[in-house]
Amino acid sequence: MNISEVVRRSGLTASTLRFYEEKGLIASVGRQGIRRVFGANVLERLALIALGRSAGLSLDEIARMFSPDGQLDIDRQMLVAKADEIDRTIQRLRVMSEGLRHAAVCRAPSHMACPSFQRLLQKASAQTGSRSRSAKSPAGPAR
Incomplete structure (x- = not known):
């Protein structure tokens, strides 16, 4: 074709x-x-x-999923590792979604006075910090 x-x-x-x-x-x-x-x-x-x-x-x-002769040769461990990474991303996004939904309806006088919103801020800060540390690490994966 x-x-x-x-x-x-x-x-x-x-x-x-x-x-x-x-x-x-x-x-x-x-x-x-x-x-x-x-x-x-x-x-x-x-x-x-x-x-x-x-x-x-x-x-x-x-x-790398294709052998030199063009046949499919998938590294199953890589698939498991990728699935685990996706699961971690889903969990992180679920927590973020729940926090944002709470913040949208929270009755606290300000978001900064809300303990749930404060936990959301801490999680976001921790995730940002861990991502920037892994990006600076020479052993970290290049993307």
Whole structure:
């Protein structure tokens, strides 16, 4: 299938497909004139890439899910680690959502006088501090 058909069926732009090809995530099987031609499995690969991106994986992490011969070779431990990270994010967002909902209806004379709002501020401050410390750490993951 030529690149315009892949664009139409995947919803991605041609430049995205070319970028993915440069990164080794997909491969064209030839050319039809000046247009790249892709095998039938390219849409499945693009769906896997989209799933990985939705889960917060980097393109490099996604690329490592494919063996040199192009077969799927997913690191299950990486998936568990990513799922754990997503769970922590969900928990953090749930706490934030509950705190904001409370602040919206709190009857305290001011938000700063509300103990629940104060706890929310402390959690937000602690999360910001831990993120900035991990970003400065030389051993921390590059993003």
